Amino acid sequence: EPEVTQTPSHQVTQMGQEVILRCVPISNHLYFYWYRQILGQKVEFLVSFYNNEISEKSEIFDDQFSVERPDGSNFTLKIRSTKLEDSAMYFCASSEGARANYGYTFGSGTRLTVV
Amino acid sequence: DQQVKQNSPSLSVQEGRISILNCDYTNSMFDYFLWYKKYPAEGPTFLISISSIKDKNEDGRFTVFLNKSAKHLSLHIVPSQPGDSAVYFCAAIPNRDDKIIFGKGTRLHILP
Numbered sequence: 416e417p418e419v420t421q422t423p424s425h426q427v428t429q430m431g432q433e434v435i436l437r438c439v440p441i442s443n444h445l446y447f448y449w450y451r452q453i454l455g456q457k458v459e460f461l462v463s464f465y466n467n468e469i470s471e472k473s474e475i476f477d478d479q480f481s482v483e484r485p486d487g488s489n490f491t492l493k494i495r496s497t498k499l500e501d502s503a504m505y506f507c508a509s510s511e512g513a514r515a516n517y518g519y520t521f522g523s524g525t526r527l528t529v530v
Numbered sequence: 531d532q533q534v535k536q537n538s539p540s541l542s543v544q545e546g547r548i549s550i551l552n553c554d555y556t557n558s559m560f561d562y563f564l565w566y567k568k569y570p571a572e573g574p575t576f577l578i579s580i581s582s583i584k585d586k587n588e589d590g591r592f593t594v595f596l597n598k599s600a601k602h603l604s605l606h607i608v609p610s611q612p613g614d615s616a617v618y619f620c621a622a623i624p625n626r627d628d629k630i631i632f633g634k635g636t637r638l639h640i641l642p
Contacts, residue, residue, distance in 0.1 A: 419573070421573075446628065448629075450630075450632075456634065457534075457619075457632045457633060457634045457635070458574065458619065458632040459632070460629040460630065460631070463628055463629060470628070471627070471628065471629060473629075506573050506574070508573075513628055518564055518566070518576025518577075518579060519576070519630070520576070521566075521573030521574045521575070522573050523571065523572050523573050524571075524572075524573050
């Protein structure tokens with residue numbers, strides 16, 4: 416069964432450093448998403464991406480965050496200057512169609528720990 | 531602002547019995563509802579969805595019921611199996627939107 420692959424599975428970084436979280440969506444999917452889950456809290460939407468541009472973003476997705484699809488297969492989330500409160504599980508997801516009515520496919524997540 | 535609420539953080543059910551997971555929502559503009567299942571160290575996995583114009587959708591052992599007047603939905607798992615032990619997230623999609631709004635999840639334990 417096709418999978419969304421995320422690397423690394425765990426990233427530890429110092430506060431103020433830049434991190435890049437990587438995702439390989441399912442190959443025929445056109446819509447890409449990042450979500451995060453702070454420990455003990457709900458899964459929260461960060462950003463959606465289609466046709467090489469951001470289609471929607473949440474309040475969490477401020478100027479410190481950016482996304483890119485650099486080479487047609489990878490989809491990356493960059494946090495420019497990490498803060499302690501960025502520590503969370505980050506999930507990438509992809510879908511064939513525009514609406515998530517039938518559910519996206521999520522990756523296994525990257526646990527980001529900011530120290 | 532909790533638009534999707536799962537008030538039970540955990541639930542224990544005997545194997546073979548029915549598991550009922552509940553969810554309430556506040557936004558009348560949701561037009562799709564979904565349930566996701568999550569195992570530790572894995573991402574959420576889509577289980578079943580229901581359109582706001584329906585009141586029931588069934589897929590094998592899983593049935594989702596929607597009561598729009600009460601802004602309530604529930605997921606029924608019959609019969610419950612050990613592999614059903616996981617965290618279940620209720621989620622909703624606002625009208626004309628493609629983001630998913632998740633609840634906090636309910637941890638389901640299936641007891642032998």
